[in-house]
Structures are given as C-alpha cells and as structure tokens.
Amino acid sequence: MFFKILVLVSLLAVSAYAQVTSFVYNGFTMGELSLYGMAWVTPDGLLTMGYDLLRKVGHAFHPEPVQFKNSPNGSVFSFSTTFIFAIRPQYKRLGGHGIVFMVTPQRGFPGFLPSQYLGMFDSINNGNATNHVLGVEFDTVQDYEFADINDNHVGIDLNGLVSVKSTPAGYYADGGKFNDLNLKSGKPMQVWVDYDGMEKLISVTLAPIKMQKPNTPLLSLTYDLASIFNENMYVGFSSSTGLLTNTHYVLGWSLGVNAKAQELALSQLPKLPQVGKKDTSKVLTIGLPWVVLFLISILISSVIYVMRRKQKFAEVLEDWEREYGPHRFKYKDLYIATKGFREQELLGTGGFGRVYRGILPTSNIEIAVKRVSHESRQGMREFVAEIISIGRLRHRNIVSLLGYCRRKGELLLVYDYMPNGSLDRYLYNQPTVTLNWRQRFRVIKGVASGLLYLHEGWEQVTCGRRPIQNRDAEDTILVDWVFSCWDRGAILEARDPKLGAEFVEEEMELVLKLGLMCSHPEPLMRPSIRQILHYLEGDIPTPELSSIGGRLTVGHHGGCDDLARSPSSMENAFQQSYSVVESLLSGGR
Structure with missing residues (x-):
C-alpha cells in the first residue's frame, strides 16, 4: 500500500512538471x-x-513531434485523441485495406509496403x-498472415501488424448491448483512444457520428x-x-x-462527397460533346x-520504271535535301532546268539536283534508260549521275555535287548503240542541255566506237580518225x-x-x-571548219575567236586518260 502511494505521488510530481x-x-x-x-486535402478541408x-500508400502526420515523456526511461504521460473517419470501398461488398491511427518515432519509416502492411511495415x-x-x-480485410x-x-x-488485441467493429449502447458497425459503410464514425498513465490502460471506443x-x-x-514510446513521438x-x-x-x-x-465541432467539419450522382454529370452531358467535336x-x-502533304510529294511511277528502282529517289528526300528548292540553294540555270545544291537526309551525301520539265511521255522510257546507263560512269572529269525522280510534269536528275565545277561541265552520257538516230539525237540535245558533258565523247554517241581502239598493233584515236574523214571530205564515213x-x-x-570542236583539251577553248545548244536547235548557222596545213580552224558566228587544233596535238590528252577511258567509257563495238 505504501509503495502504491509512493508511485502515485511520483507520477503526480512528474505530471506537475510535464508539458501540456x-x-x-x-x-x-x-x-x-x-x-x-495518396494523402491530400480537398479545398473544403x-x-x-x-x-x-x-x-x-498514404501518410498524414501532425507536423511537430509531441512530448510523451520527461526522460528516456520515464513513464508515458496520459493522453487521449479523438477523430472522425469514413471508409468508402470501390465496390460495396468488397473492401480494400483499412486505416491506422499511429504513434511513431518518425514521420517516414525505414521500410513500408501497401496492401496488407497498411503502409506501416514491410x-x-x-x-x-x-x-x-x-x-x-x-x-x-481479413489477412490470415497477421x-x-x-x-x-x-x-x-504494438511494433507489428499482429494485433495484441482485436475485436469486431461496433459499440456498446447503454445497458451493455453490443451493436455492430460496418467500417466500409461509407458513413462517418468517431473514435476515442485513451491511455491512462497511472493504470497503464489503453482504451479504444467507437460510435456513429453525433x-x-x-x-x-x-x-x-x-x-x-x-x-x-520515446520522449518525443509523431502522431x-x-x-x-x-x-x-x-x-x-x-x-x-x-x-x-x-x-x-x-471536443470536435461537428458543425464546422467538412462534408463527405455525395454518393450517387456525381458533380461531373454536367461535364459528361455538356463538356463531353464539345470534347468529341474538338477531337x-x-x-x-x-x-x-x-492528304495535302501526300499530294505535295506525289511522284509519277509507272510499271516499267520498277526495273530502275535502285536509281530512283523519293521526291520527299530531294525536297528536304534542297530545303524546299529554295533560292539560297540555287547553283545556276542551264538548258531546260535549274540546278540546286542539297544534302541527302538519309546519307548526308552532297548532291546537285536539276529540275527538268517534261510534257510528253513519248520517249521517256528510253530517256530513263539512258540516265541509268549514265549512272554507271565514274571518271574524274565526270560529275556522276546518281539517279532520278519523276513528279507532276517534271524530271529531277540527281548528281554528285562538284563544288569547283560549273554548269558548262555537266556530264556526258555513255553511248547505247541500240538506239536509233532519232533517239540518239534527242539524247545529244539532252547532253547539250546540261545532263552530262564529257567533250571527248561526242563522236562516241555518233560513231559507235571506243575513244581509243587498237588496230594493226597501233592505237587509233577516235578524234584523229574523225578529223581525217572530215579532212578528205568524207566525214559521214x-x-x-x-x-x-x-x-x-x-x-x-x-x-x-561539233564533236571535233568540243575536243580541244582546254575547256575554255571549246564552244x-x-x-552548242543553239547549233543543235538550228538557231544559229553551222560553224565553218577548215584545214590549213593539217590544222583545224573553226570559225564561230557571232564574233567568236577561231580555234586551231591539229589531230596530233590531241594525242597527249587522250593518252593521259587512256586507262580510265578504256575501262569506263566502253561502248560501241
């Protein structure tokens, strides 16, 4: 008895100095x-x-720690708490996991999991x-694990999820009758948790609100x-x-x-969201149609x-062109490469089109793209075949033709870009002896318009012979042979x-x-x-050629200087490129 009185006096003394x-x-x-x-506060509180x-997981704590002891080994002060809560399941008869009031040494746990661990432990x-x-x-939720x-x-x-003591949810009315409460009914309920520091008694009371x-x-x-409990804890x-x-x-x-x-002021508490019709009904009936209309x-x-973009980049592709597939470019790629064929990328204008500089987006290869209009389909197949044959040529004096594209009345020709080249140096095409004269002459005009240009090759489109041929153990230069035919008045031979x-x-x-005129080793001395295009179109008279002492003299109409050239002086120029011409400019016989 004396000991109990002593403990009571000690507790009263401690309480007298405890902070409220x-x-x-x-x-x-x-x-x-x-x-x-998941924890958050709605605008209405x-x-x-x-x-x-x-x-x-959701956690909500009072922001400041609460003192429950005067010293680490001291007794826990008496305390009480009350709160009003409600649980609404997603499905009426199938509840999820519940809610816990807790007193902890810190607001964040070193480890916690959702589901049956209630966000407290792992x-x-x-x-x-x-x-x-x-x-x-x-x-x-009934979890058998706990x-x-x-x-x-x-x-x-206490320190875990296996309850030290538990009981079905409910309350005792006056007279001691027990009444069940369904925690997942969605209705608000009030809880009182009390701890008597002298009796060391924890009590939990539950009742409907009001x-x-x-x-x-x-x-x-x-x-x-x-x-x-430690001295200070979070709740x-x-x-x-x-x-x-x-x-x-x-x-x-x-x-x-x-x-x-x-005591909580019930009249000041926020209201639970209404069950049934939601406030979003207006959104569904008014806002949704507008959203659907917008979409x-x-x-x-x-x-x-x-559709407009597809039409913008639409190309002309016929069945016969499929065999030339590897040499055909997409118009979209050429459009991107030349930045929409803008004026800043224009290299120049010549023949029947304009030439633009570009960089292919797929390979970063620098190219020159010539846009040539074509109004008729007649001869287009033969023309494309000539373009493909051109693409096989590789020479230091040739701007390589990479391929073509056809679109809406125009033909686009794609070349390797030569930064030091000029429009007058545009490539010559490899002869194809299967063409008739009309087709050959049309290709020659195309050559003159700036498709391809290699000056030594004029006689090779027309003569059907290699630039250098070996006859009787001697090399015969094609240009010298054409010159000799002309010199004796029989050029058609x-x-x-x-x-x-x-x-x-x-x-x-x-x-x-024209082939003889264009065979001068210095490009600046050639027409x-x-x-050349004016000559071919008949806009100006045919140039006058004469031979003085074995030298070719060309008289240009329009005030151009005469050009002198002897057949033997051409030999050195051809001999320097013999190996390349022999291997790459094969054709004719």
Whole structure:
C-alpha cells in the first residue's frame, strides 16, 4: 500500500512538471499536415487518404513531434485523441485495406509496403521491438498472415501488424448491448483512444457520428507504453490499397497530452462527397460533346494535312520504271535535301532546268539536283534508260549521275555535287548503240542541255566506237580518225555503221563537226553549252571548219575567236586518260 502511494505521488510530481500538449483540427487546410503518397486535402478541408489507385500508400502526420515523456526511461504521460473517419470501398461488398491511427518515432519509416502492411511495415521489420510504434487499426480485410479475426475489426498493434488485441467493429449502447458497425459503410464514425498513465490502460471506443461517447469502450488493453514510446513521438494516420481499393477520409482530429482531447465541432467539419450522382454529370452531358467535336475536328484536319502533304510529294511511277528502282529517289528526300528548292540553294540555270545544291537526309551525301520539265511521255522510257546507263560512269572529269525522280510534269536528275565545277561541265552520257538516230539525237540535245558533258565523247554517241581502239598493233584515236574523214571530205564515213541509212545527213554532219570542236583539251577553248545548244536547235548557222596545213580552224558566228587544233596535238590528252577511258567509257563495238 505504501509503495502504491509512493508511485502515485511520483507520477503526480512528474505530471506537475510535464508539458501540456494539445491541438484540434475541425477540418484541415493545405499545409497544416505533413502529407505523403495518396494523402491530400480537398479545398473544403477533407483529409483524403486513398482512391482508385492499386498498391499505394498514404501518410498524414501532425507536423511537430509531441512530448510523451520527461526522460528516456520515464513513464508515458496520459493522453487521449479523438477523430472522425469514413471508409468508402470501390465496390460495396468488397473492401480494400483499412486505416491506422499511429504513434511513431518518425514521420517516414525505414521500410513500408501497401496492401496488407497498411503502409506501416514491410516483411523484414514487421514485429521488431526497435520499431517503437503504437497503432490502432480499423481494417476491412481479413489477412490470415497477421491472424486477423475477420474483415471488419479494430485492433491494437504494438511494433507489428499482429494485433495484441482485436475485436469486431461496433459499440456498446447503454445497458451493455453490443451493436455492430460496418467500417466500409461509407458513413462517418468517431473514435476515442485513451491511455491512462497511472493504470497503464489503453482504451479504444467507437460510435456513429453525433452519438455521445459510450461509457463502455469497445477494446481495452493493459500495457505499459514506456518500452514503446520515446520522449518525443509523431502522431498521424496511415492507409494503403491493394488489388481492391478503399477511399479513407478524416473529417476532424484532436489530441491532448496530460489533458483531455478537445471536443470536435461537428458543425464546422467538412462534408463527405455525395454518393450517387456525381458533380461531373454536367461535364459528361455538356463538356463531353464539345470534347468529341474538338477531337473530330482535329482528326479531320490531320487527314486533310496528310492528304495535302501526300499530294505535295506525289511522284509519277509507272510499271516499267520498277526495273530502275535502285536509281530512283523519293521526291520527299530531294525536297528536304534542297530545303524546299529554295533560292539560297540555287547553283545556276542551264538548258531546260535549274540546278540546286542539297544534302541527302538519309546519307548526308552532297548532291546537285536539276529540275527538268517534261510534257510528253513519248520517249521517256528510253530517256530513263539512258540516265541509268549514265549512272554507271565514274571518271574524274565526270560529275556522276546518281539517279532520278519523276513528279507532276517534271524530271529531277540527281548528281554528285562538284563544288569547283560549273554548269558548262555537266556530264556526258555513255553511248547505247541500240538506239536509233532519232533517239540518239534527242539524247545529244539532252547532253547539250546540261545532263552530262564529257567533250571527248561526242563522236562516241555518233560513231559507235571506243575513244581509243587498237588496230594493226597501233592505237587509233577516235578524234584523229574523225578529223581525217572530215579532212578528205568524207566525214559521214565516221558514222556508226549500225545505223545504216537511218539518219539525217545534215544532223549527223553537224554532230560530228561539233564533236571535233568540243575536243580541244582546254575547256575554255571549246564552244559553250549555250552555243552548242543553239547549233543543235538550228538557231544559229553551222560553224565553218577548215584545214590549213593539217590544222583545224573553226570559225564561230557571232564574233567568236577561231580555234586551231591539229589531230596530233590531241594525242597527249587522250593518252593521259587512256586507262580510265578504256575501262569506263566502253561502248560501241
């Protein structure tokens, strides 16, 4: 008896020096609580923990620690707390996991998991004495791992999720009759948790909202919390979701240490969201049609944009062109390469088109693209065949033709870009002896318009012979042979015998003479592309050629200087490129 009196006096003395701590939340405002995970505060002050997200955790703590002891080995002060909560499951009869009131040494746990762990522990630290956690759980799932008694229970947890004591949810009315409460009914309920520091008694009481606190607690446990509590602890709530979800609400909360928790002002508490018709009905009936209309308009605009873009880059592709597939470029790639054929990329204008500089987006190869208009399909197949044959030529004096593209009345020719070249140096095409004279003459005009240009090759389109041929153990230079034919007044003998009589004498003679004029080793001494084109089109008279002492004299109309050239002086120029011409400019016989 004397010992009990001594303990009572000691506790009274400690209490006299203990700090009184209390707070009350009649609804919440953003920033008042320390929130984590799913926990958030609605604009009208409702603390919401958990919604339709699977396997998530929510924490809500009073921001400041609360003193529960005067010293590490001291006794725990008496305290009480009350709060009003509600649990609404996603599906009426299938509840998710519940909510826990807890006292912990820190706001963030070293390890916690959702689902059955209620956001408090994990499989490693569950049940450890070093946790220093008191929890009062209101659980709506029966988990056999933690020996839950049912799926609608209240339990007192110490350092783990196996409740030290638990009981079905309900309350005792006057007269001692027990009444069940369905925790997942969605209706608000009030909880009182009290700890008597002298009796070491934990009591938990539950009742519907607006009902006075029952005289008989739902659950009581005699336990000294001195081994659980540190001097300063944090108080708050934890909740979690699993495969099924609950939405947990806390409407108000108060706590007192060494004092009774203040009564909550029910009239000041926020309202729970209405069950049934949602406020979003107007959004569905008015806003949704506008959203659908907007999406449809976006879809239509997108289709129009794609169709216009497809039309913009549409190409002409016939069945016979498939055999030339590797040499055909996409118009879109050429459009991107030349930056839309803008004026800043224009290299110059010559013949029947304009030439643009570009860089292929797929390979970063620098190219020159010539745009040539073509109004008729007649001869296009033969023309493309000539272009493909040109693409096989490789020579230091030749700008390589890489391929072509056809689109909406125009032909685009793609060359290797020669930064030091000029339009007058545009390539010559390899002869194809299977063409008749009309086709050959048309190709020659194409050559003069700037497709391809190699001056030694004029006689090779018309004569059907190699630039250098070996006859009787001697090399015969094609240009010298054509010159000798002309010098004795029989230039037509230099024609390709395979043509037979299928040619126009005036045109053949003109081409052969132009070949001699264009065979000067210095390009500046040769007639320009523009002059050659005028000759071929008949815009200016045929040039006058004469031979004085074995030297070729050319008289140009229009005030051009005469050009002198002897056949023997051509030999050195041809001999320097003999090996290349022999291997690359093969054709004729």
